[in-house]
Amino acid sequence: MAKKKSNKNLLKATRELLEEYLEKTSKDKEIEYPEDTVKIDDLDKQETLTRIYEITDRILKKIAASGRPTIELPSRS
Incomplete structure (x- = not known):
């Protein structure tokens, strides 16, 4: 015990x-974020979903135009 x-x-x-x-x-x-970075915590649910849909639409348009998916990632340096 x-x-x-x-x-x-x-x-x-x-x-x-x-x-x-x-x-x-x-x-x-x-944490230091890049200038154009928006924290999800700062957005309400609807604004967050709207931005996700916009990004998804841009990716789909790039795939339709070029046949290949591409995503531009910022440099980490």
């Missing part, structure tokens, strides 16, 4: 340390 209680205490302490670490590291990092 004492071993189970000890394991529960260790798990609780480990969980608390992990949560503390995650909070600390998430506050330290600020």
Whole structure:
């Protein structure tokens, strides 16, 4: 019985340390997005769906025009 209680205490302490670490590291990092990037969090549901449909339509038009799907990805450097 004492071993189970000890394991529960260790798990609780480990969980608390992990949560503390995650909070600390998430506050330290600020992500820099490219200029024309829009966070989905900033959009409502309808606007998000509209943008997804627009992108999908552009991809389908490119496929119809060239016969090959192409997506332009920004440079990561």
